[in-house]
Amino acid sequence: MGSVERIKRVADRLIRKVNEGEQVVVVVSAMGKTTDHLMSLAKEITDRPSKRELDMLLSTGEQQTIALLAMEMERRGQAAISLTGWQAGITTENVYGNARIEAIHTEPILDYLNTGHVVIVAGFQGITQDHEITTLGRGGSDTSAVALAAALKATLCEIYTDVDGVYTTDPRVVKTARKLKEISYDEMLEMAYLGAGVLHPRAVENAKKFHVPLTVRSSFSDEPGTIIKGEAQLEKGLAVRGLAFERDVVKVTLLGLPNDLTTLSSVFQVLADSKVNVDIIIQNALDDQETSISFTLSEEALNDALDVLNNHKAALKFRELNVEGNLAKVSIVGSGMVSNPGVAATMFKTLNEEGIKVKMVSTSEIKVSTIISIEQLTGALQALHSAFHLEEVKPLSTVE
Amino acid sequence: MGSVERIKRVADRLIRKVNEGEQVVVVVSAMGKTTDHLMSLAKEITDRPSKRELDMLLSTGEQQTIALLAMEMERRGQAAISLTGWQAGITTENVYGNARIEAIHTEPILDYLNTGHVVIVAGFQGITQDHEITTLGRGGSDTSAVALAAALKATLCEIYTDVDGVYTTDPRVVKTARKLKEISYDEMLEMAYLGAGVLHPRAVENAKKFHVPLTVRSSFSDEPGTIIKGEAQLEKGLAVRGLAFERDVVKVTLLGLPNDLTTLSSVFQVLADSKVNVDIIIQNALDDQETSISFTLSEEALNDALDVLNNHKAALKFRELNVEGNLAKVSIVGSGMVSNPGVAATMFKTLNEEGIKVKMVSTSEIKVSTIISIEQLTGALQALHSAFHLEEVKPLSTVE
The missing domain is CATH 3.30.2130.10 (VC0802-like)
Incomplete structure (x- = not known):
């Protein structure tokens, strides 16, 4: 139920964006404990599942979320369409469990956008040229979002997450941690690579490479979050940021x-x-x-x-x-x-x-x-x- | 856990078939309460979900089972590969929730069979020519199995189910009900259409049309089950069979x-x-x-x-x-x-x-x-x- 509640909250936000006149593509991840549950089923069978079959299994989590979110949008009278990774034209290299996106064929998404749909894409997944389902590994949904934003030349890529921004360190561990208003791509890369856990480094790398403006913000509030952008615009002279x-x-x-x-x-x-x-x-x-x-x-x-x-x-x-x-x-x-x-x-x-x-x-x-x-x-x-x-x-x- | 137990039992049976020298294609349905759970998530959102999105949602159930079964086969050292409906080349008409299979492109399955794989296909689902995921409706996995058996010219199509055969009526309701050894396609069609609940009529129709020999038997035992075949071979002169x-x-x-x-x-x-x-x-x-x-x-x-x-x-x-x-x-x-x-x-x-x-x-x-x-x-x-x-x-x- 918590999961469906969250879907409704995401729908609220999407409908607000549409009412502001935006064309919206949303990339979603699996609900709550779905991935953990699927992983535990695999572990019941073997400690070393084949990566191909694990991708086959795990990719169902996102597919469930896109369908449910599309239902919720339609219930509210907003045209919407769910697309799996392969339906959204996200092709990846031939690697299971940790594939890199090679190309995105944006025609299907653009067609739906141009007919007034909110396009709901399953994150974390893609398809190889041989029609094999792959997953992108940790933080895969962030990576999908940034790659889609780059391919579609989006004006903004917002990452909604459990936390309301990037902190000087994890506030659950250090109580005095503070939220940063801005951070550069490079600093964010180091923070992300080193386990700040907010955003996957691949997502940040792609954002940097394709100049995709990113914000990280909470899916539970309307707080502005942290802006991640090019270093030039940032205040320098700071020894340690986080x-x-x-x-x-x-x-x-x-x-x-x-x-x-x-x-x-x-x-x-x-x-x-x-x-x-x-x-x-x-x-x-x-x-x-x-x-x-x-x-x-x-x-x-x-x-x-x-x-x-x-x-x-x-x-x-x-x-x-x-x-x-x-x-x-x-x-x-x-x-x-x-x-x-x-x-x-x-x-x-x-x-x-x-x-x-x-x-x-x-x-x-x-x-x-x-x-x-x-x-x-x-x-x-x-x-x-x-x-x-x-x-x-x-x-x-x-x-x- | 009950679900994983059942997957292990199916794997036992498959490995026995392989050891008997058979090439095996297995069609599986969703585990235990998966479909009910997914349906309840949809119902939390709306009483009238779009059929396209419901198919998108429900088709994940079978995709989970094929992956888990393939893992179990591989764990036991048996080459195996899972294929979704669309990967298995199962194309359907453009109808959501109750699509009919139009064609099966058997090349991918035959390639895997010829390289010694047990091929594990997600039942109940297919894809339209426009790359839309469809489901086949009630008893869809039986229909997938019979259609695949026909397309692959299989020597036998065994339907494993919760019951150990076709009874004169539902033994849960009438205690004196008896299991039939044989039944004709036509009688089975009437029994199935009328709600005997053992086998979907479309599966029986296809079996009759393409002369696919069918048996219905229990996934929990090695009892022989009920044979469903052409009327000519059956004893006549019986007024009411069930x-x-x-x-x-x-x-x-x-x-x-x-x-x-x-x-x-x-x-x-x-x-x-x-x-x-x-x-x-x-x-x-x-x-x-x-x-x-x-x-x-x-x-x-x-x-x-x-x-x-x-x-x-x-x-x-x-x-x-x-x-x-x-x-x-x-x-x-x-x-x-x-x-x-x-x-x-x-x-x-x-x-x-x-x-x-x-x-x-x-x-x-x-x-x-x-x-x-x-x-x-x-x-x-x-x-x-x-x-x-x-x-x-x-x-x-x-x-x-």
């Missing part, structure tokens, strides 16, 4: 690898070939003969990674493989960081004072990431939020 | 119609144009000017029928429309009936002795149907089952 973090981090270490030029590329090529995403990578050469490589990845990708590494053990020539779980990643993000060399030092000092051991470090121009024990995550976030004065409004003209 | 019945019958009466030649055809043409199925029809001319027409249909079709009749009230020129609900249909079925003129009389006498008023009568070569009050249904069935000695094995060599 803290991102990620749970479910696992560290894999390969010991006794040959210390030659091809080792690093070989390891990550076999992982990439199997579409295993790794995050932080550290290589540590012990001597001229041997080296070790550590990398982090999400817990969910671990089985695939172990499979592919063990299958290639002979070719890669590693002696031993270690796994360390129960880790978390904490990152500070801000485009002003590049001109503030002391920022990383402040981060390490703060963690050190809290007695938190940093197990891995990774840096980019606009972020510093650390891997720590998951038990220390909350303490780390609170200490860093305070150390970088993120709870204060003052120095940041771009923060409301 | 009792069929139907609940949820509604009678509609149009009063004050002009008594001219076109009235009857006009009324049923507008109903047919809107795909409203009517069952028993009675016309009663009161005088040269006026006539009345009564017909029965299922409760579920009533709204559509009332809509279309009221929309055409001026053209059809009826004065008044009456609806009588809470009715049931009881029929005696048997191919030997045509040579036994006393059968109908025995039926009416039996009902009369039970104090049951017959409101409408309809006859064919192999059945006599009566419309009675639904409260009297059980009594009528018990009395008729006994009056026609259906509980006795003796005189029927084709009954086990």
